[in-house]
Amino acid sequence: MDVRDDDQSQMFSRPERDRDVMKHWERVLNGEECSSDALRRLIDDSWRRCLNAHVDPGKYQAPPPLSENSLYSLQQKHGDLLSASTPVMAMARDFLAETGTIMVLTDHSGTILSLEGDHATREEGESMNMTPGASWSETACGTNAIGTAIAVRHPVQIHSAEHYCAGIKRWTCSSTVILDPYDSSVLGAIDVSGLHQTYNRHSLALVVATASKIEGRLAKHEMGIRFRLLERCMHRLTHSSGDGVVVFDRRGNPVKTNERAEEALNQLAVGRIGSRRLDIASISLGHATDDGLPAGLQGWIAPEWLEPVFDNGQRIGTLLTIPIFRPRAAHSSAAPLVAESAAQEPSKLDCVVGKDPALVESVERARQLSKSNVPVLLLGETGVGKEVFAKGIHDCGSAKSAPFVVVNCGGLSRELLATELFGYAEGSFTGARRGGMMGKIEAANGGTLFLDELGEMPLDMQPHLLRVLEEGEIYRLGENAARKVKFRLITATNRDLRKEVTDGRFRMDLYYRVAVTSIRIPPLRDRLSDIPVLSRALLEKLALHHGLPAPQLSAGDLGDLSSYSWPGNVRELRNVLESMLLTGERPRAIIHTDDPQVRGIRPFDAPMHGGEQHMFGIGEVRDSRRLEEAEREAILSAIDGSHGNMALAARSLGIAKSTLYLKLKKFGLDALVERAREVHAKGH
Template identity: 50%
Template sequence: MFSNPRNELRVSQAWETLLSGGELPSGAVRTLVDQSWQRCAQAQVDPLRRRGALPVSEQDLYLLHERQKDLLEAAAPVMACARDYLAETGMLMALSDAHGTILVTEGDHPALDAAQAIALVPGVTWSEVACGTNAIGTALAAQRPAQIHATEHFCAGIQGWTCSAALVRHPLDGELLGSLDVSGLSATYHRQSLAFVINTASRIEARLAMVEMERRYRLLDHALGRWSADGQDAMVLFDRRGCPIKASAHAQRAIEALGGGLDLTGQQRVPSLRAGRWRRGTLPAGLPAWLRGEWLEPLVVRGEQLGTLLVLPGRSSGGAHGARGAARAAPMGEVTTLVPRVAAGFESVLTRDPAMRALLDKARVLAASQAPVLLQGETGAGKEAFARGLHGGRGGAFVALNCGGLSRELLASELFGYAEGAFTGARKGGMVGKIEAAEGGTLFLDELGELPLDMQPQLLRVLEQGTLYRLGETEPRQVRFRLVAATHRDLRQEVAAGRFRMDLYYRIAVTRLQLPPLRDRRQDISLLAAAFLQRFRSEQGQAVETLSDEVLAVLEGHAWPGNVRELRNVIEAAVLMRAEGPLRPIDLGLDELREPAADPHRAASVDRGDSLAEGEEAQISRIIAGCGGNLTLAARRLGIAKSTLYAKMRRYGLRRASGSASH
């Protein structure tokens, strides 16, 4: 994969042999370079070429930028960071489209000036056919990252340069969008340039995913009213790229009845439905034979076409297709997501709150994706329930690990596993870590903000390369899993404070869901309390009663610093203490936590202060004091494990109330 500057002379001799018509000695050049040289020779590329071709006109470059607007917007902040990184390194970064035409460049000013000599500038196409073997063109031709150094270039005029390039693909369907290249004069060669450009390209893809998912959310919000408003039972919603993202219950069968071959459970696109290629009053070019233009409706929000709605002929439409539609018996408006095996799983999330329902709609869309998801919210807000919902029924296991409350050594072994004899006391035969255990499934890392800073690069490598090393092993293991991370911290503030790596944050925060605290979901308190009461009464074999108005008033008047988990624990404890008869307000044990002048606005301001950590510290201190230093009770009221409470107390330097010896 990597170039070796020590081989320049041997590679140069092989190049001359190739030009003279001779056969290259076995192993004279890397396979990647050998195959590229052969393609260049077949395409009759001039090996004496000194520079790239003339750039396109300013008008054509402007039009090219307009067509690649999404890619450029996603890349802009990432390349701005790269510009700072490449300052005074003698290197530049170039972003190209899928044909190898450079869109923009950033980097060290002397490098940008030197690039003018070989036309490594915006508007110039650096495909292999145009410029011979080079990182941009070779990466695109070989469909893999490429590092090309000095004499490995096919054209003589470019052999004074070194370059590394990675592909940029659309994160939702894998479409090739272009390449990202880092180049400089040959003296600037660095083996790690390839890793740097691969990582930077993945950050661009992550930003593209965030933008596309936000567009999909807006599209769903705009289209959801149509499912019940229309009198049809076979509908498909396509995003702006022509990918199906939602379908009514029997849409698949309706398409098959029409002779269509569109698989709604996969990532198959209908390219002719891509936004910008058609509009209302015109028919998209290249429609499949089974699909009629009159069944399509472009969905435009504020002048932007976000997608397309396909309404297939149903029972009421009559005609030739009406008989086919009569075979469908599903209720009108019944809707399923396109990957039903992962769409389910949110049944445990009970809510009447509109904001929470909207969040669930977004989560159901994400359940069909492999993109990493970051769940943010206070402790006990239900992040694990959302994580299990995102896992749904996909293959593989759901594996959870709380990164808080564990020592660094124990966390490393739990996460990565270890080999036999890796350390004193290591289990015979070693141990499989949580990452490996999640193979083909979902890894849920709770309290990710607690992950030690020096361990974060190891997790980033696993996410970027799909490989891990068990502790004590030197052989990599391939892993494939979907990551769902959760934290009560604002990771952007943690990044700014130097406690969390920026590159890891952008890798895990491809999509984010902010879970509201229970105090902002007041109408859900009675719903959740009744559900917990039914669950725990049934487990104890007791009769289930209806909660009295007095009990509900106490529950709804509580601030719930421990959120849903605290509510669950309070109801469970009350059921255990009150085995017979309906629950009474005194059974809840909430009076001991009330402050002298309880003010929900004050409580909210503490919890939502300038720093989440400061709010948490104040909350924990207040609860410990209210429990008289009893940490077991405090942990239960906070809805966290006692080991987690100990870890947080150590972090904030908190102590139990003086004079108390009870844990």
């Protein structure tokens, strides 16, 4: 952080000015109007607050601490803060002992919850009630680092004469607040204190670093609770018998709704509340205890609509089910026929090849989730078939005839990804198409948007996606007019998004939006027993496409296939089998080749072939290409996506620009080379 000299003079105490500060304090207490360069504005403001609050400047200690029972109750109330702070404070124990200082943790009001540090200094602090249960707010103890940091909500260093109360002026203290990662409210304060001779500017850096670590641990803990809450409520969100369902966190804030919640709330608003609309975001249940209804329950909510959600005996949230009242429909003989016809239509997920229990469970979960529009996060390694699962969920849903749009968030640069997702207006940048371009989000309107490799999305682009999901509207680049969109979101990643959130590489609020439900697709090495039936089915389809007889796989072939670890997963298996079909080589020889492309580990992310889609049993074999054809198609797609900029196209493919030109000539696309050069030259 770039801190100017004048900011630094306000941030840190200046021990050499103690005598002048003391004189200023005496004049302030005498009611004299005076100013001095020795007194920081921070201290002057705090002293005036103390004067207005009638704090006794002659105090020599904090008020008596809470009773043992009251302190225990307070510590239980702030259990999460204590749990997150204890290991972090313990790490500073040796440093504190060597510097003759102590570290103090307080709640949001300045009441001490725990201490750590030098034994002699702790004993010295007890003489002025610097002990658990004692309040060190400004109104209780005047200007001090704990109370003043809470009052101003930023790091504070208070030294010696700068304290307001006479009995505390022999101490030096540095403190900052600990903020709630959910709503940035003050949870407490962390402080390092010692006698005046222990003054050190680094103490302020220590408390800031300590607070940051505590906030990180709190965020990780809160994320885990949210994740468990959504997992436990998933079934109710997707199977609610036509009612509106809202999930609230343990603080009483809405986290997730099903697709019928808005209808239920609007019906309720008209029928009971007398308003035309009830905003879900404005509803708050208040904090819920383990054995009672949430505090501050709004009058229109019937208590029987509420259901606590527990995990390991701890209440982690509340489920609100709002009944929807519908008039009975007139009898129609056609309705049962339509339902029967739909029920008889086979699900494409039923054709997935494999009997491994983990795979079967994933397929069943996908079938369940296809019945609702709840966002789905697909988890699995590269090549396991996440896009195939996404297409299967779409095809089994109610909007299967609507668009299914795929965007790979990891295969494009930041600028290309922005235009790919949001589109752009005419003239928004040099080289923009006449009339502008529709983005993939807009193209998915009414259907399904599948964002592959979501964990690769740049951090600064994530808020824009979050806004689309929250507001249901997008802005094309260069436009000021919003465009309404409504789509089903399916995302996929091979990263641990919870760890990405903790490490600051992925937004927590976006994570909660996309990870309402998840499906983990097992890697091929974890279901090797499926390889024989999967290989035979795949070979038959590949042979049919190429017009060749399907070769028989010997016991030795199957043994070689089943003993390989398959780092490229099902995609690699498919390519090995296609190479075997076309070259006549046995699987063992292909698996151990030094050419990764032959084994199916591609130098760039080419589209999945029809054979790959069939090995999961989804759809027919569609336009299956040989490796050269797939490479040619990927190159054309990259050039189109980069609007003729060959450097960007090469970067998105992961190859050098010179290599790209050689490949274009190899595929007889020399005219495209010249056209791309002309387009790129006009753009500059």
